Amino acid sequence: MAKEKKETKKETAEEPKKNKKVKKIKKGQTVRQVPKGQAYIQATYNNTIVTITDLTGNTLSWSSAGKLGFRGPKKATPYAANIIVKDAVEKAQKYGLKEVQVFVKGVGMGREAAVRSLYTYGLEISTIKDTTPTPHNGCRPPKVRRV
DSSP: OHHHHHHHHHHHHHSOOSSSOEEEOSTTOEEEOOSEEEEEEEEOSSOEEEEEEETTOOEEEEEETTTTTOOGGGGGSHHHHHHHHHHHHHHHGGGTOOEEEEEEESOOTHHHHHHHHHHHTTOEEEEEEEOOOOOSSOSOOOOOOOO
């Protein structure tokens, strides 16, 4: 009886989990399928960063202007944001990503261009949320100058 129990444990451990969708690439290689995800866009005055994750927050792909060769003031342009999103979406499509929730942070020039590019490159946008932090009282002002 003890041997039979061990055999059943091995059989159940070898069976793939049924609730996770998996796509085979090559023999022995698999990529999990993630139809819905989240896109985080950080658009500052100096740079634009796009991160695409699954619904639990695990990163599927990311890209930034500096990574793609933009330097100096060109990193924060709408054109750079377009190219960044294209790179990130191409990497994320191997996971079968179709729909994203978008979270935009920052006040840079590339924020609107990045959201438009997500739709252009084949992702369906379900929601757009602005998570830019707003100061509620600001920094302490400097001391008054005495002459």
